[in-house]
Amino acid sequence: MRLNLQEVIRTPGMRAPFSFQMDLSGLEFGGETPVAAPVEVSGAVRNMAGALILEGTVSAGLNLTCDRCLAPFSQKMRVPVEHLLAEELEDEENDGILLLEDGEIDLAEVFTTAFVLAMDTKHVCSEDCKGLCAGCGANLNDGPCQCRPEVDPRLAALAQLLDRESDD
Ligand SMILES: [Zn+2]
Ligand SMILES: [Zn+2]
Incomplete structure (x- = not known):
């Protein structure tokens, strides 16, 4: 899912909303494929006085196995995502800035990365699971x-x- 931002880049105050679904059910994590389909993504890119701001959320159901009691359980996961976007980097230090390619951003890549980085490596069915x-x-x-x-x-x-x- 690529979003063309040429018009937003030229128009201060403009907001380009987006909403789409992804399928990450083949994504392996800890030897399992926990992500239920579909993964929902929504948000918008805004031009705030010339600065491009991407804001959105990615959410999906997870089918997990408890690390303590080994019982299967489901959990909802919702990850907020926020980035500044730029056509070129003015200084190399700005880690949080995503670069556009020909005025476009690959939203699937941005939100898939955020989702994977937010996955917990430990999963417990409940805080007081006795195991x-x-x-x-x-x-x-x-x-x-x-x-x-x-x-x-x-x-x-x-x-x-x-x-x-x-x-x-
Ligand atoms: Zn448990
Ligand atoms: Zn016993």
Whole structure:
């Protein structure tokens, strides 16, 4: 999706809105392809007193696997994007500025990059996910498992003594 900005560049105050969908369902991330189709992109490029400003959002559903309990879960992801655009760089220091090519900007590339950079590398189904039991592998979110708690050997010895006394 390329947006031609020739007219916006020449017209202070002009705003060129855009809205389109992308398919990133083939995008591999951590060995999975988590991005549900379609990815929605919308926003606008504005000419503010001669400066070109790109503002928009990219959003999509993600189908993920919890790192703690391994359960599949879905999450909505929404990334705001803002860049200054320029036809040429006046000074090399301006990292945030995107260069136009022949007065055009490749929006798919800009928003795909922003989306990928915003992806979390860790995914947890919920902040208080209890994860899996290290002993039996049960999902502790479903309740306590059948594993016996480790018994303190001193308490076990006392329990034996008490048992013997009660037999007398
Ligand atoms: Zn979980
Ligand atoms: Zn267990």
